[in-house]
Amino acid sequence: MLELRLVQGSLLKKVLEAIKELVNDANFDCSSTGFSLQAMDSSHVALVALLLRSEGFEHYRCDRNISMGMNLNNMAKMLKCAGNDDIITIKADDGSDTVTFMFESPTQDKISDFEMKLMDIDSEHLGIPEAEYHAIVRMPSSEFARICKDLSSIGDTVVISVTKEGVKFSTKGDIGTANIVCRQNTTVDKPEEATVVEMNEPVSLQFALRYMNSFTKATPLSSTVTISLSNELPVVVEYKIAEMGYVRFYLAPKIEEDEEETKPQV
Amino acid sequence: MSQTETLSLIQEIESLVSDQLQVVSYKWLSRSYLISSNEAKRLLHEFVEKHEGELEVVYALSGWLKSTIPSYHIRLVTGQKLAEAQQEFDGSCSVQVYSVQTSIPKDPAVLWNAEFIQAEELFKQPASVDNCLRDNRFCGISNSSVQRNVDGQTAVSTTPQIKTVAGLAPTKSNIIPQPPKNTVHNSIAKVDLKPQNMVKDVKSESNGTGNTGVHVNINKPTAEKEKPLPLPTGKKKIQADKSGSATGNSLASFWARPSAKPKPCSVPAENSNMITNPAEATENAQACPHEAEEGDSGDDDNQGVTLRRSSNRKRRVVFDFSDEDEDEVVVNLASPDVPSKQSSQDSRQNDMEFSEKATLNFDVPIENKSMVKEERATEKKVFQPPREDLSVINKCTNTGKSSTDKLQSSTPEICVNKDSVKKATPGSPKRRKVMKTRIDERGREVTEVVWEGEETEAKKADTVTAKKADTVPAKKADNTASTNAVNSAQATKKPAATSNTTGKGGSKKAANSKDPKQGNILSFFKRV
Incomplete structure (x- = not known):
């Protein structure tokens, strides 16, 4: 069971806009500490690493480490349906092959649910060592x-x-x-x-x-x-x-x- | 360890655990920061005390169970179940922190993934590097009768070599392995294998080598067979430079990531070591193969287990070359005279299947063939093109490397053989990309993506073989000159690991071709 409630929903929209051009499909990894993503572009020249720590969410529940493969363009399409002030909640059940994005308007009078199919993405994680930069x-x-x-x-x-x-x-x-x-x-x-x-x-x-x-x-x-x-x-x-x-x-x-x-x- | 050091390490651990979400086990810690395992446990303990409740802890309990039949038990339990588990032990049991992590992973393999990869890296280092795994310096347990060979080859490769020495000509002296190694090897191998990331190929390797050990006596010609594998010599140099990054290692060396320590190029030094004790070697030679084989077979099980856990996200089928192979080996040992028959069989196969196989056809024994079949069967299920190929090839070079030189045992050939079999897998395209790995003259491993054509390759291979037969000495000089230096340079396991890291790259490389100057991120970051 995964439930992440992000009050500042526009943030997630911006994140998706930021990375969807570079990466088509990626695995979002959720653990109890946060929501993260690491992916390379298709030519393996660039790599994007995203981290949203659990503390930043209003409510963060992640019972098990889970990796959700998503098509970022599709995800962005769905997130575009959220208003800038909306509260976004990401939900996924264990073993489910879908993820649900729930958008609540700030006044709570409109609630939308978008369910997106997950995909099996075979991506490998790269180890990025800490380095001293010149x-x-x-x-x-x-x-x-x-x-x-x-x-x-x-x-x-x-x-x-x-x-x-x-x-x-x-x-x-x-x-x-x-x-x-x-x-x-x-x-x-x-x-x-x-x-x-x-x-x-x-x-x-x-x-x-x-x-x-x-x-x-x-x-x-x-x-x-x-x-x-x-x-x-x-x-x-x-x-x-x-x-x-x-x-x-x-x-x-x-x-x-x-x-x-x-x-x-x- | 001073207080400040401890503090800084604890901070490191904290960042590893909370930022990188890594599972930090005491083994990993010990190897990464070069502290003794006890020290590492102590640190983890301290860390856990400091961060009570913020993270998940896995404890290692060991002691006698309360059951009727006394059995000594070592168990990993999570923090919550600690007390409960302790009840099951009779009297006092030792409780040590095994690892800390932010959450208990769903798949227990994650627990040892990091240390596993790390161990693999360590073993991948050139044999001359005396790292903490090779000399066992941080382990609380040691056996004084075990001699560690720092410059050594592993059991797998040693066997064939020695054999050759015993059975064959006098030229060997330069490659002759040091006898004590064998024993050491077996023991080390055991230790090694577990942590190693031996994807199934390695496994087959050990079996394969078992076999090869046998063949070695028979055919000298095979020694050169391996050479067709290498790429055009012109490229060698360049490849050398690439090799590091191709395998993802060079990146590691930039960054001295704990799991991927930089590999000094100390190959030459070793070489000199290698040359020692020819006489002894021969003496021991006869006795060794059996031993080594035993070692191998024993490890198979281990490997089987670990293999599955080796890759992060993929599960793969592990070939189980069970015991038959070993039996066969034994048979072979007894009657090493089969080659001619085989070669014909083999060459037949060659016609059907392309590639270097031709090169080996010398003495692939019947048993081998059966094995090949078996492999084919399995192959269908498992087929994972680039990775697999690569690893197989790796295997070859690898073994080739260790035994190379003049007489090169037939190890390489067997590997190659398998390799070709793989390629021959039904439904494989006529031309396909194949990762070739070999050792260049500077002792580095070179991996290259090559298009392998069916007919062309077979032909080439044939001609090469022919040529080789004629010009054996000359060619040998050529090709082996380089390998000489390398000889025992690296531990056998290295390639397997390499294959993991590089595996996928091949297929994707094309995307990069647009701009030849553009670097590849994979040459900087290592796959985990």
Whole structure:
């Protein structure tokens, strides 16, 4: 038996909007500590990890660890039927092959039930070790989204370089090149507008803008985004979900030309 | 352990348990943080005291049962049932924290999944690495008469090798395994096997090798047979680099994940070790195979059990090569002269089935054939294309690796054989993607996805065999030069594990082909 009641239903809607573009089908894993998801995109270049801790739910009941395979597009379709202020309850019975989303309007005068078929998804879990990143950049999420959008109109690859001065996003395309530098800036009125660069070592990595752009679909979830970079590690783009958890996107860097051959043939 | 260390470890445990929802058992803890098992238990106990009620605890009770027939019992119980379970024990029983987790998993296998994977990783490390499992350093139990071979091969591979030595030519000296190993192996193998993630292939491996041990005497030519497997040499180097990531290991090494310790490349060193005691080896050689086989067969059961639990989400059928195989082995030992007949049979098979089989056809004995059939039967049910293939292949290289060199036992061939059988599974397409794994000259395991065509492959294999027969020495020099270094480099189990981690990748890789420069997330994160 699983019953999760989320007062801020719009949050779940936003989460789905954030990840459905990247991943089609995924297993949601529910345990007594929270509601989580880990999935790779179909090309195995990016990975999304979602965690909604149980404390963030108004009511959280999960008797057994359960893994529910869902088509995220279908789930998003159903969640779209929920109003932004609705309370969403996710319910599933043990051994059932469906999950029910219940939407209650804030005034309690409308209650909708949507039952969705679950699917058997054969996905494997990846172990993501904690790592010390060479550089961690925190910036307004809208700013990051804007940069990615702008750069993707010029080129398809972004080079993110972090130096003492700040973080530089650059791209190169047929029509020319673009460089955007964001300097560290902590003297703002609101802390969420700050750009903070913590750097232990200079880092410069290349990423496909296509993926970055789909990560920025999570922008509504959080006003800030944290980008953690290390040479030879996937970048982590993290959107914190207030008091509940996070959505983290991992993206494998592009490999320099001469190393192309060493690309793992997994 | 100092107070601060303890504290920091406890914090680590906390984050593991509550954030990563991991089951933290004392074994896992001990191996991950290199502390003794008692220390690990103590830590867990402390942790449990601190977090009373916030998490689920599994205790290990051990003591004498109250039943009429005295029996010593070790039992895992959850916190709630602890008192109840204690009642069943006679007098005092020891109560230790086995693991902590946020919730009691539905499937008990989850309890030891983490440590299992970890053990697997440890055994996968190059044989020269003296990790905590190999030298048993954290275990409270040790047997002084057991010698641990740090540089060693496992029982499985040892057997054939030794045999060869005994039966064959003098060239062997460089590959000759150290005799003491055998005994050690058996004992170690037992220990190993349990935690190992031996997917069914491993199992077959052990059986297979049992068999091979026998054949070795017969046919020298087979030794080279394994080589067709390797890819074009040009690629080797590159592959070498890939290998790590292909198997998901390199990522691990970046991140020094506890379950996947970085693997130092200490292969060469070992090599020198290997060369020791040729004389002794021969002496012992004759005696060893039996022993080893016994060891193997004994382990089968274990493996059977663990295998099922090995993969996280998939259940798989485990081949049960039961005892017949062993019997056959015995028979073989007695009359090692069958090869010619077999080869014809085999080659017939070859025609029907494609692939490297051709290469091996030398002395696959009759029994082997029957085994093959059996396997086929099972195969239908179990068929899981890439993973399976991969693992099988792995197996080959693996065994090949350990015994390689000049005389390479026939182990590889058997594996390959099986491998081909798999490919021949009814309904398999004419061309299919196959994971090939081999060892490159730097001792690393290389896994590559190759398109395997039915006719072409068979032909190729045939020609290769022919050629090989002619140019044996030259080729040998070529191919084995590389393998030499590797020789005993890695523990036999490694491939099995590898196959798990890489298994799926092959089929999906294509999606990535769009942008050759784009890295793959799988090369950074390991499948759990």
